[in-house]
Amino acid sequence: MESLKGHFLISTPQMPDPRFQEQVIYICAHNDEGAMGLVINNPNQDISLFEVLSSAHYPLPQHPLPPVYIGGPVEMESGFILYSSDYHSDNALQVTRSISLSRDPRLLEDIGKDKGPSDFLFLLGYAGWAAGQLEHEMMDNSWLTLPADLDVLFHTPDNCKWKKAAFKYGIDISMFSDLVGNA
Secondary structure, three states: OOOOOOEEEEEOOOOOOHHHOOOEEEEEEEEOOEEEEEEOOOEEEEEEHHHHHHHOOOOOOOOOOOEEEEOOOEEEEEEEEEEEOOOOOOOEEEOOOOEEEEOOHHHHHHHHOOOOOOOEEEEEEEEEEEOOHHHHHHHOOOEEEEEOOHHHHHHOOHHHHHHHHHHOOOOOHHHOOOOOOEO
C-alpha cells in the first residue's frame, strides 16, 4: 500500500471504536512499521492553550488562541504541534511541503510571541497503529482515506471537519455505506 502520509483518515459510520467516531486524523507517518496520526477535530475541554503557555511561563499573545486538541489515545501527556511550513524549525518532521510536525517547546514560545507559524494546532497525544493494523481497519471499512486539505485542517470549525473533509471529494460521509474506498 502507498504511504498515507499527508492524508486524512475519516472515520466511517462503521467505526467500531467509540473514541474515533466522527473523527478526522491527519496522518504524519505511514510505512511498513505502522502509522502515526493526529486527531484534528477533538478539542480538549479541560485545558486551554492559554493555560499551557502560562504554565510554561511563555509570553501570552493578545489575540485568542485555538483550542488544545486531543490528538489521540496514545501518550496523552505528550504535546505535538502540527503547523504550516512557513515557520522553520530544525527540530521538526516535514510531513509534506506545506505541513510540519514538532514537539519543540521553542515553537510554543514563538507562538506566544506571535512569531510562530501562520497556522497551527497544538495536540496532546496521538493515534498509532502497528504494522498492518491500519490496513486491516481500512479493510473493515472503519476509515476512508482522502488527501488532506489545508482549509479543513486549519480553517474549518471542529464540528464541521468530519463532514467537510469528505464532502470536498463529493462524499456524504454520514451516508457512507460498506464500500471500501479512497481518493
